[in-house]
Each structure stands twice: as C-alpha cells, then as structure tokens.
Amino acid sequence: MANTAGGEGAAGGLDPVLRPVLRQVRAGNGFEEALEQILQVVRLGLVPAGERLPPERELAERMGISRVTLREVLKVLQEQGLVEARRGRYGGTFVRARPDTPAGGAEEELRRRVAGVDLEDVLRFREVLEVGAAGLCAAQGLTGEETARLTDALAATHDAQLAEYRRQDTLFHLTLCELAGSATLTAQYAAVRATVNDLLDCIPLLVRNLEHSQRQHTALVEAVLERDAEAAREVMREHCCGTAALLRGFLGPRFL
Structure with a gap:
C-alpha cells in the first residue's frame, strides 16, 4: 500500500x-x-x-x-x-486524530454522529452499490494490473493491525468499486462509505467479526478473479448484511 x-x-x-x-x-x-x-x-x-x-x-x-x-x-x-x-x-x-470514539464511553459524541442518519437508507444504498460493483468486476474481468491492485488491497487488510484495520477495509472496498469502471458509482460509494464509517466508529471492533469479514473478502476476490458474477454478488450481499446486523444491534433502538 x-x-x-x-x-x-x-x-x-x-x-x-x-x-x-x-x-x-x-x-x-x-x-x-x-x-x-x-x-x-x-x-x-x-x-x-x-x-x-x-x-x-x-x-x-x-x-x-x-x-x-x-x-x-x-x-x-x-x-x-x-x-x-x-x-x-x-x-x-x-x-488530526479524531476524538475518542463512543465505544470508549463518549455517548454524547455517539449521539452527535448518529443524529439525522437514516440507518436503513444508508445500509440499503451501500448494499446496492457494493453488490453491483462486485458483479460488474467479475462479469467484465480484470486486467493484470487491476488484479494486482485488488489482491494488494486484500493483503493489506490481512496484514493490518487492529487500529489500522478499518482504514484498510475502506480502501479494499473503495478499490473494488473503482475497478467496476464507473466514476459515478465510485463517487457515490465514497460518500455513503464515509457515513458508514462514522457509524462503525460508534461500535467496537470485534475480532471474531473481523476474522469472518476477512474470509468473506477472500471469497469475494476469488469469485471476481474466477469471473463468477453470481458468486461475487452473493458473497458481497452477505458481507453487507453482516455489517448491517452489527450496526442495527449496537445503534438501535437506543440511539435511532
């Protein structure tokens, strides 16, 4: 990276x-x-x-x-x-470093970040964009350079320390969307991912969840490289649903 x-x-x-x-x-x-x-x-x-x-x-x-x-x-x-x-x-x-995250006890900061966010709308839009991007990448295939970019981004998530993981995870997903070949899709994903990251910062990093996510990332890349669009879309859909379940569990209904 x-x-x-x-x-x-x-x-x-x-x-x-x-x-x-x-x-x-x-x-x-x-x-x-x-x-x-x-x-x-x-x-x-x-x-x-x-x-x-x-x-x-x-x-x-x-x-x-x-x-x-x-x-x-x-x-x-x-x-x-x-x-x-x-x-x-x-x-x-x-x-500058962001203030302590709500996971560390700053409930007022949590409320500020969540205020005005339609969680279900954000999660649905994110799923539509990412499932579509995964399917496009697999269907059209990647060049050698694009394959290297995607596999390097995947490796960076595997090698990341816990404090750096969310950033590398963001870069992996952003790379996949960019490789789909639509500048508009990439721009829309960057915007919705920024909101998702604000929400993810409100919940703790769970090692078991990260291990599961990594397995899904690997399966996703394999499906893309094998040009199996249906499998790529299904893996990404499951991945997005996992994140959505965590956010709903931690943030609702107390803060939403």
Whole structure:
C-alpha cells in the first residue's frame, strides 16, 4: 500500500488511493464540492491521522479550483478541528486524530454522529452499490494490473493491525468499486462509505467479526478473479448484511 504521507505516490504524483474521491468539481459549486471531497478523504481515513494532505498545488489542480478557494476549504477544516497547518520545511496541512470514539464511553459524541442518519437508507444504498460493483468486476474481468491492485488491497487488510484495520477495509472496498469502471458509482460509494464509517466508529471492533469479514473478502476476490458474477454478488450481499446486523444491534433502538 502506498504511503499517503504528503499525498504522493512513487512517481511523485497524487497518491492513487486518493484519485477515486478527488475529482474535478463543477464550476458553480467549486467551494462546496471541494469541501465535500476533502471531508470524504478525512472521514474515510484515506490520509491517516498525523499524515499530511497532498500539497495545495496538487489538490487545486486535481479538483480544478484556485489556490484561494482551496485555502478557504482548508480553513473550514481547521476550524472544525479536522486538520492543522504546520509551518517550516516539513510543514503542510496534517490530518488530526479524531476524538475518542463512543465505544470508549463518549455517548454524547455517539449521539452527535448518529443524529439525522437514516440507518436503513444508508445500509440499503451501500448494499446496492457494493453488490453491483462486485458483479460488474467479475462479469467484465480484470486486467493484470487491476488484479494486482485488488489482491494488494486484500493483503493489506490481512496484514493490518487492529487500529489500522478499518482504514484498510475502506480502501479494499473503495478499490473494488473503482475497478467496476464507473466514476459515478465510485463517487457515490465514497460518500455513503464515509457515513458508514462514522457509524462503525460508534461500535467496537470485534475480532471474531473481523476474522469472518476477512474470509468473506477472500471469497469475494476469488469469485471476481474466477469471473463468477453470481458468486461475487452473493458473497458481497452477505458481507453487507453482516455489517448491517452489527450496526442495527449496537445503534438501535437506543440511539435511532
């Protein structure tokens, strides 16, 4: 997995991990859409806490906005406590660690994150997107490079420490959606996954559940590589249902 520090890949360009989320914005809503995209980068954990966002020049060019607009976006994120600016040779804009999660006892924070979220709508939409993406990847087949990307993303989830697991899990699912070949699907998935991650942060990481998820991930990749679209869709459907059951169990009806 490429190091996201500085947001640069091996070739010095924008890290491939960020490309599905950061895209050209529409002229009429440049500030709002740029803010939405960078918020997704932070909420999805694509740049880990303590690491630096890509340089302003790269971000502005990627999204098609001016440096002035980008600085206004970063100022909002600073005011929200999501990033911090550091000066000096190794300065830049760095992602700040999130406050203690509700699983650690911060019930007020849990209520804030859950407020206004239609859990069933989020879970259904996520399932539709991911089942569809899995089926598309299997039906159309992957190139050698795409196969390597998917298997590398899978390996990263297997190798991840517990504290890093959710981020690597997000990257695995985001990679699968991107490989389906629809930029619109990927953008919609990034948005819904950001909401799902906010909800997942409200519940504890359960080792048994993670082991089960890993087996499903492996079966999913095998089905995709064997071009068995029906099996890929079924594995993904079961996987999404497992996550949905955990969220319903932990978050309802006390908080919903």
